[in-house]
Amino acid sequence: MTQDSPPSPMVFVAETSTAIDLHLVNAEDLEAWTDMQPRRVRTWLESLGFSAKPGEVALVPDSDGGMALAAIGRGTAKERARQRFCFGGARAKLPARTYRLHHMLTPEELEEEALGWCLAGYRFRRFRQTEAPAQAMLVAPAQLDTGRIEAIAAGEALTRELINTPASHMGPQELEAAFLALATEHSATASVIAGDDLLHQNLPLIHAVGRASDRSPRLLDMRWGKSGPRLTLVGKGVCFDTGGLNLKPGASMGLMKKDMGGAATVMGLAHMIMAQGWQVQLRVLVPAVENSVSANAMRPGDILISRKGLSVEVNNTDAEGRLVLADALALADEETPDMLVCMATLTGAARVAMGPDIAPFFSTDPAMAAALMQASAQVRDPLWQLPLHPAYESMIEPGIADLDNAPSGGMAGAITAALFLNRFVEATPRFAHFDIYGHQPSAAPARPKGGAGQGARALFAALPGLLHP
Template sequence: MPFTFADPKAEARPLYVLESEEVALWAAQQDDATRRCVESNGFTGALGTTLMIPGPDGVPRAALAGYGTAAQRARQRFPLAGAATQLAPGTYRIALGVPDDMLANEALGWLLSGYGFSRYRDNTPKRAGLVAPDGIDAAQVEILARSEALTRDLVNTPANDMGPEALEDAAIKLGAEFGADVSVTRGDDLLAANFPLIHAVGRAAAQAPRLIDMRWGELGPKLTLVGKGVCFDTGGLNLKPVSSMGLMKKDMGGAANVLGLARMIMALGLQLRLRVLIPAVENSVSGNSFRPQDILRSRKGLTVEINNTDAEGRLVLADALALADEETPDLLISMATLTGAARVAVGPDLAPFFTDDDTLAIEIEQAGRRMADPVWRLPFWEPYEALIEPGIADLDNAPSGGMAGSITAALFLRRFVETSAKYAHFDIYAWQPTAAPGRSKGGFLQGPRAILGALPQALNL
């Protein structure tokens, strides 16, 4: 299995992980044959380089992996992962060189280097096996890797195979794996159940809009995750240009990420009451599309003036957040590929998030650094509240001017959360634009490991 460590009893070659400045000293301490091998091959310990050390019979008996410099490693999420696909086939055991506080992350990167999106053709990379390093929770690392693979697969699947029906099926399959209950409200039943915004956004599509509701766990604090499940976004009547529509299969990245996080939580058996809400729609164009200047009433009763049908994600999230808030969870988190403004602000590598809780923010940021899942806090900036108040309705879904777009979107969502003890919103990208060690190009997990790492403190687990 690509996301499993090798059998610890298996024969494994030692892997020496060397920083650039350590190579000469290490080589000087080895036998003549090893020293000559290092010198003749010009191995410098540069990050991402490897060298096989042959035995007397010519068969590799050990391997070296360059660990570069601290400055080079700071530019990589998983500095060692590049070695996993470069080493000769076989199984390896880290013998030297990775700091204890980096072992779990490097082991995770190693497993993730085996990911390839293979639904339509085999793209599985050839990757060397690794015995789990001593001192890490190997089972947890495997869970993290498999959960990220789920998220990547969901995001990578095109909309013809990952519409609202398929996203529902994925949630049901995940729920069945861990004994969670999943209920779904579809089509016109959304109106009867008072989810008017979800219905309005998705009613023009061939597949009916729906709200997926997963519950798991009977004891402990209440955690509710809300993920944007826009399976494709044409922009609606405010149709996107070609250059902006090309990646819109990933507009359900928020849903994919909360399902990945839910899988982590359930597989780890955390003692909490988990609820996952996913409004699953396609923002399409038809005779019954919602229109610019429409005024829609939300589940919460707030009215929303539609000034751009391409700002649909906040609408479907609004109804789902209002439902979530009715149960007063101890922690409520929303995740969405919501705004281009967030990408302009922090680029594709960081997941910006918003919260009014300073302690929660610190816990999430620190966990993100520990678990190689970096996040960056942005403010719920109160002076911008006026920008989302159009006058003719309670809220404007797309304030004119384009300034502070990520913040105004977050402020919009916050209007639908009143009773939850703690709330955080993540405006993620969910896409890796270029391949990097442990990070294939394509669908991407952003934020769930940081959230997972913060849960023990945030919920007193």
């Protein structure tokens, strides 16, 4: 078994005389590009039938039997619009050599393809006995902010690694260890409130959700940066979700190691921000719990009093994520940060509406929502805004308590969950909640099956303009 620390992302290497020329070719530019090549290269490509389809690879030998150059297709404009990271998807098809990139890409296209190359280097190998196979490497492309790309890739690698690690090795204590390691890496300060101290520190909902497990619940709190706007990130850290006494069926429980995907994603985003040295006052809050079953588990029908003082009727113990987030959001809101972002694998309703690839989000600020949608399209990190529809407020009011954690009827589940969370954010002027999936159900270019970050890249692109208008 490999060591417990997350893997280093596969990043760029220095220029070398042995690097092989690697060409990225759009289908519409194929004829013009081919005409520029030597006759022997044109003949070889013709014999291969190379048509520059997305991710298609052509290896051209030299006269000595080595490799003269390689070409990777990017397809037509329509195909590129449908498929991200063609370049990264082709990385595994290349021999494990060092390559020098040739392209006719815009700066935005180059950034996307270079990031895809880095993301394609990730493999979850924590429990594999064998050494990782060698991979193709890329000389750092000119006119590319490689530090930024490497920070994004490292943040995404951290997110994937945390989500992929099974609950047997990623409970609240292990998530705390990863959280503290991230703080140490960036000279941030961190604190932990655990067990019954949660009650003493007025975090009763986090305690109620996690108290049934013999792995103590806790709130993780990190601060970094001494000046600039105040940005707080809150991530759901339910390390495994049995559903509690409203026990999930086995088929629904199989992926519940990913129920801390919100925590993993905000930690990945925090790494990107700190690695790039942003001028912000960053705070990261993660309520880390395991929703388990025992004699002291919270029960359907229980009424809990939150940190904010709002009473909550527990009509389904499987709607626990919004409970732990409620206390964390209330705590964050007490400081009135300039911006507050919440990320959580929260509702199945979001998946029914959007599928696994698109993360819906909700925002109290139109300018923030518009910037996120623009950034989503720019960096191809799919998001879609859903409304905090005021007419549905009554659906989360059960009558015998202030709030209902699981409204009956099953309609508008993602919206009612977001409305529930919004009740705990009153002072902060800009708030956004992301209902992510955190999992890639089948392999795609630069996105292996398994844990996946969603929304972090769009936030990373949008936040500078929002925080420093």
